[in-house]
Amino acid sequence: MSGLTGGFIKRGRDVSMVQAIRNITLKIESGDRVGLIGHNGAGKSTLLRVLAGIYKPTTGLISIEGRIGSLLELGFGIDPEETGWQNLTFVFKMISLDAQQRAVLIEDVAEFTELGEFLHMPVRTYSTGMQMRLSFGIATALSPNILLMDEMISAGDASFYAKAERRLQKMTDTADILVLASHSTDLIASWCNKAVWMEKGEVRAFDDVEIVMDEYLSSVT
Amino acid sequence: MTQQTDSFFATDIKPGIGDFHRWTALALRDLKAAYRRSYLGILWISLSTIITLLALSFVYSYLFPVTLSEYLPFLGVSYVTWGYISMSLISSCHVFINKQTYIRQQPLPLTVFVLSRTLVNTFIYLNNLAIALFCVLLIGDGFSWAMLILPVSILIMTVTTFAMNMILGVMTCRYRDVGQIINSLTLLAFFVTPVLWKPEFLSGRAVIAYANPFYHYIEIIRAPIIDHSIPYTSLIITFCLTSVFFVIGYLVIGRKRSVIPFWV
Numbered sequence: 001m002s003g004l005t006g007g008f009i010k011r012g013r014d015v016s017m018v019q020a021i022r023n024i025t026l027k028i029e030s031g032d033r034v035g036l037i038g039h040n041g042a043g044k045s046t047l048l049r050v051l052a053g054i055y056k057p058t059t060g061l062i063s064i065e066g067r068i069g070s071l072l073e074l075g076f077g078i079d080p081e082e083t084g085w086q087n088l089t090f091v092f093k094m095i096s097l098d099a100q101q102r103a104v105l106i107e108d109v110a111e112f113t114e115l116g117e118f119l120h121m122p123v124r125t126y127s128t129g130m131q132m133r134l135s136f137g138i139a140t141a142l143s144p145n146i147l148l149m150d151e152m153i154s155a156g157d158a159s160f161y162a163k164a165e166r167r168l169q170k171m172t173d174t175a176d177i178l179v180l181a182s183h184s185t186d187l188i189a190s191w192c193n194k195a196v197w198m199e200k201g202e203v204r205a206f207d208d209v210e211i212v213m214d215e216y217l218s219s220v221t
Numbered sequence: 222m223t224q225q226t227d228s229f230f231a232t233d234i235k236p237g238i239g240d241f242h243r244w245t246a247l248a249l250r251d252l253k254a255a256y257r258r259s260y261l262g263i264l265w266i267s268l269s270t271i272i273t274l275l276a277l278s279f280v281y282s283y284l285f286p287v288t289l290s291e292y293l294p295f296l297g298v299s300y301v302t303w304g305y306i307s308m309s310l311i312s313s314c315h316v317f318i319n320k321q322t323y324i325r326q327q328p329l330p331l332t333v334f335v336l337s338r339t340l341v342n343t344f345i346y347l348n349n350l351a352i353a354l355f356c357v358l359l360i361g362d363g364f365s366w367a368m369l370i371l372p373v374s375i376l377i378m379t380v381t382t383f384a385m386n387m388i389l390g391v392m393t394c395r396y397r398d399v400g401q402i403i404n405s406l407t408l409l410a411f412f413v414t415p416v417l418w419k420p421e422f423l424s425g426r427a428v429i430a431y432a433n434p435f436y437h438y439i440e441i442i443r444a445p446i447i448d449h450s451i452p453y454t455s456l457i458i459t460f461c462l463t464s465v466f467f468v469i470g471y472l473v474i475g476r477k478r479s480v481i482p483f484w485v
Contacts, residue, residue, distance in 0.1 A: 049482075053328035056479035076326050079250065081257055093246040095327060 008201065020046040021201040024060075028177055028194075035188030035209060036181040037216055038198035044181035047198065048072060048148050051179060066176060069144025074135040084119035084126075084134060085110075091138050109137040112167065114160075129160070136164055140171050147175040151182050189213055229475035237332025247320075247337035252344065270301060270349045274356070281417060294361030295447050296417065297353030302378075302442045303416040305346040306435060307407045309382040312338060314400040316390040321485035331474065331481065335386040343379050350442070357446055365449035374441040374456070381438070381463045387470030391477050394484035410435055434462055 008019040021043035028034055036044040049055045050062065052070040077091040088109060092102045110119060113133040115126075123131060172178045172191065182188055188195060188209065195212035197205040205212045237244070256262045277300070278293040285292065316338045323329060358364065393399040413433060415422075420430035430436045437455040444452035477484075 049325075054325065054482050058479075070327070072326055077323065079254070081254065082250075090246050090250055093242050094323070094329070099242070 019201060021050070021198075023202050026196065026203065026206060028179065030176045032194055033172070033178045033192040034180070035192035035195040036179065036198060037183070037185065037188060037195060037212070038204075042198040043201040044198055045072070045150050046201075047196075048150055048179065048181055051146075052148050064146070066145030068146045068148065069142040069175075070148040071139045072148070072150045074132070074139055076135070076138070078123060078131070078135060078138075080124035081122055083122055084113075084115055087123055087134070088119075088138065092141075096142065105141045109134075109141050112137045112163075133160060140164075140167050143171065143174050145175060146177045147172060147179070149178070149180045151184075185213060185217065229471065229478055233330040233332045233474075233478065237330035237336060240330060240333055243329070244333045244337040244340060247333065248340040248344070251337065251341050266345050266348050267352055270304075270352050274300060274352070277417070285418070285422070290360045294353070294357040295419065295443070297356040298350070298443045298446050299416045299439055301346065301349035301353050302439045303411065303414065303435075304349060305342060305378065305382075306438060307411065308345070309339075309342050309385055310389070310403055310407050311400075312342065313382065313386040313389045314393040314403050316386045317394050317481060317485050318390075324482050324485050331478065335383055335390065338386055339379060339382045342382055343375075346378075347375075354446065361447070362449065365445070367445040367449050367451050370445050370451050370456075371442065374445070377441060377456070377459050377463050378438065381459075381466060384463065384466035384470040387474040388466065391473050391481065394481055395477075414439065434458070437462075 008022070010017045010019060024047065036047065038044055046055065048070065049072065050057055051064070052068055052072065053064075077094050078087050079090070082090070088106045092105055096102050096105060113119070113130075115130060115133065118126065118130065123134065126134070178192070180188065180191060192209050194207065195205075195209040195216075196203055197212050197216050205215055252263065256265055259265060261268060274293065274297050278289060278296045281287075281296065282289040282292040287295075316334050317324060317331065320334045323334070324331075389399060389403060393403075410433075413429070414435040415430045415433075416439065420427045420436070423429060437452075437458045440452045440455040441459055444450050444455065474481075
């Protein structure tokens with residue numbers, strides 16, 4: 001029986017490996033808003049990691065022009081024992097190089113989170129929603145040319161959700177290229193103009209978003 | 222922008238060293254995390270060293286044919302230097318594994334982690350060495366011009382730590398047993414290395430000490446402080462060893478750089 005999910009498992013003598021993606025040829029240009037769809041384990045997140053420069057392709061070449069910003073997981077660099085401010089300072093030291101720009105970004109995030117006095121408290125005292133606000137604020141602070149996003153988890157109350165969506169919208173508007181992996185067909189349909197349908201680590205279709213979505217939806221139903 | 226053929230120096234070492242604010246921030250966070258929520262905080266580095274040194278030197282100056290004022294400075298320098306060596310060996314195994322959340326989310330130069338680890342270890346060492354030097358100046362033989370060689374010795378130690386991070390950090394990512402092996406070997410090495418005892422105690426079998434590379438790493442710090450002499454032989458030996466470690470480390474990490482995000 002062959003499953004529909006996952007890449008290829010190669011069993012070796014002493015190690016087994018998973019080939020998560022293969023044979024991918026894509027040309028994404030300025031102005032493209034690309035949605036990545038596919039089953040669990042189809043290779044969406046792996047492809048994003050390759051684009052982000054974290055995983056190097058074992059064969060083939062990737063060429064990127066522009067500054068990449070990636071929102072792959074929320075909570076990057078957050079230490080629950082440190083206060084909100086300490087975490088903000090630390091995270092921006094890790095992801096942003098310019099000291100002046102850093103100060104502006106930190107202010108911006110602090111305001112966005114609406115955490116107020118809680119920024120002086122250790123993050124472990126925050127509720128889940130408050131931690132979410134902090135991580136989300138950090139993740140969406142940069143304004144890169146190329147924005148890579150993996151399925152954003154939605155948490156927080158309704159008013160924050162609306163605010164988060166506006167912020168995300170603003171961020172994607174300023175980026176030249178957006179690559180967004182998601183299971184939500186609605187989200188991709190409203191945000192993207194192109195779509196990549198991944199299956200078993202390969203690109204099954206890459207075209208305008210309507211065309212790919214139609215194919216995809218007719219195959220899953 | 223992304224070129225698969227770039228050397229490790231171009232992709233990781235050069236930008237890594239330039240990212241000063243990154244590895245200092247990381248080092249500071251690690252240091253703070255180790256002593257968080259204790260009343261004395263970072264003072265524990267010095268305090269635990271002082272307690273150990275006093276206790277050990279009382280016991281051993283009673284057991285060995287030496288006086289306390291002779292033994293305490295010797296023990297101080299040897300013990301804190303050994304502490305640095307063992308801490309560096311053991312912590313270098315987990316330099317990448319402990320930072321996997323960073324490595325898997327952002328394309329940071331790997332040397333950022335190596336440098337921050339080296340900085341933490343060296344900071345702790347300098348703290349401890351200051352205490353040992355204080356013992357020497359207070360009850361030992363005092364100052365000597367030979368001590369001016371110490372910055373060179375410390376540089377050799379630091380570069381060795383950097384190299385060991387590259388070698389053991391990568392090896393432990395792939396084979397987790399390496400961490401355990403290094404733990405055991407470091408403990409074993411402590412007993413065969415003249416840390417608590419002097420090579421002279423071996424009376425005629427001192428070659429056992431001289432054949433031990435750890436002895437020379439300790440000697441480049443100990444000889445200028447305790448014996449007031451510059452240990453040329455040990456300096457040359459450690460310099461050569463460090464160069465070899467560095468080249469091995471560079472080759473290992475250069476070859477395996479691209480798979481480390483999968484291994485951690």
